[in-house]
Amino acid sequence: xxxxxxxxxxxxxxxxxxxxxxxxxxxxxxxxxxxxxxxxxxxxxxxxxxxxxxxxxxxxxxxxxxxxxxxxxxxxxxxxxxxxxxxxxxxxxxxxxxxxxxxxxxxxxxxxxxx
Amino acid sequence: xxxxxxxxxxxxxxxxxxxxxxxxxxxxxxxxxxxxxxxxxxxxxxxxxxxxxxxxxxxxxxxxxxxxxxxxxxxxxxxxxxxxxxxxxxxxxxxxxxxxxxxxxxxxxxxxxxx
Numbered sequence: 001x002x003x004x005x006x007x008x009x010x011x012x013x014x015x016x017x018x019x020x021x022x023x024x025x026x027x028x029x030x031x032x033x034x035x036x037x038x039x040x041x042x043x044x045x046x047x048x049x050x051x052x053x054x055x056x057x058x059x060x061x062x063x064x065x066x067x068x069x070x071x072x073x074x075x076x077x078x079x080x081x082x083x084x085x086x087x088x089x090x091x092x093x094x095x096x097x098x099x100x101x102x103x104x105x106x107x108x109x110x111x112x113x114x115x
Numbered sequence: 116x117x118x119x120x121x122x123x124x125x126x127x128x129x130x131x132x133x134x135x136x137x138x139x140x141x142x143x144x145x146x147x148x149x150x151x152x153x154x155x156x157x158x159x160x161x162x163x164x165x166x167x168x169x170x171x172x173x174x175x176x177x178x179x180x181x182x183x184x185x186x187x188x189x190x191x192x193x194x195x196x197x198x199x200x201x202x203x204x205x206x207x208x209x210x211x212x213x214x215x216x217x218x219x220x221x222x223x224x225x226x227x228x229x230x
Contacts, residue, residue, distance in 0.1 A: 004157070034218065043119070043205050043221030044158070089157060098171055101212040103219070105157030 003027045004092050006106035014114050019077040021109050023090030026071065030092035030104075035064060035075050038087045038108070047088070048075070080113045087111070117141050119222035121206050127228045128196040136191040136225050138206030146209045147189040148173075148219065149181065151202040158205060164189055165212075196229045203227070 005024045013019045023033075031052040036044035050057040050064045050073065057064050063076045077084055090106040122137045140147065145166045150158040160173030164183040178200060180192040189208075193200060203226050207219040 009155070036221075041223070043207070043223050045221065046218035049218065100163070100165060100171065102160060102163075102173065103158075105159070107155060107157045 002106075003030075004090055004104045004106040006088075006090055006109050008109050009107070010110040010112070012112045012114060013080045015082055016079045019075075019080045019084065019111055019113070021075040021077075021088050021090075021111065023073045023075075023106055024071060025073075025092050027092070027094060027104075028071070029094045032093040032101075033064070033066060033073050034091045034093070034103070035062075036089040036091060036105075038089065044089060077111075080111075082113050082115050085111055085113045119206055119208055119220050121204075121222035121225050123225060124223070125226045125228075127230060128193075129230060130196060130198065132196050133192070133194050134196070134227075136193075136204055136206075136227075138189045138191065138222060139187050140189075140206075140208040140220070141187065142208060142210070142220065143186060144208035144210050144220070145186070146212060146219075147183065148207045148209075149179070149189070149191045150205045150207065151175065151200075152205065152224075153202050161191065161204075193227075198229050201227060201229045 034049040035047040037047045038044040048062045066073045087108040087110045089108045091103045096102040119140045148163045149161040159175045162181040164170045203224045206222040209219045
């Protein structure tokens with residue numbers, strides 16, 4: 001049972017255009033959402049996050065939007081650059097039965113930005 | 116600051132062999148985590164630790180063991196390697212609990228192949 005879903009395994013975008021990566025979740029107990037970026041042969045690195053009490057968070061070229069009623073979040077990258085080519089993971093946080101926060105990751109979306 | 120380091124980078128094991136994946140962080144983080152990433156899948160939490168001497172199971176703990184004798188080190192032990200444990204293993208750490216206005220810092224990963 002996938003609680004965090006990234007339904008697009010890959011996305012290709014022209015340099016300078018907008019990249020939109022989508023993520024859906026099913027667990028209404030998730031209260032914090034994060035995006036991680038991963039290059040080949042490296043570990044994931046944190047990109048941007050959003051609390052469930054907000055609907056938007058911006059950091060430079062990156063903006064995350066959260067629609068709680070639809071259980072949907074999206075990452076916008078504007079303008080897209082070739083260096084943005086990577087796999088992007090959506091992750092969501094909730095308290096587990098042991099009382100600790102735990103992250104649940106989506107399968108990732110591979111973004112290719114074409115020069 | 117080296118961040119999170121993992122050794123080895125790559126290892127081939129025979130079925131039934133055992134090994135320890137090493138993880139060290141130099142950021143004085145309390146929280147440490149082990150994830151595995153299977154091809155085309157998201158990261159799944161194996162074990163985590165909230166401080167020296169305290170560990171707990173994640174989503175997929177079977178076949179693994181951990182210990183946390185110091186703040187810096189969090190080794191992952193495979194006792195009887197099985198082909199299903201072929202994966203890329205990531206160690207991560209954070210100062211605060213994950214998902215609470217905090218991000219995790221990941222190591223570069225250990226690629227394990229069990230034949």
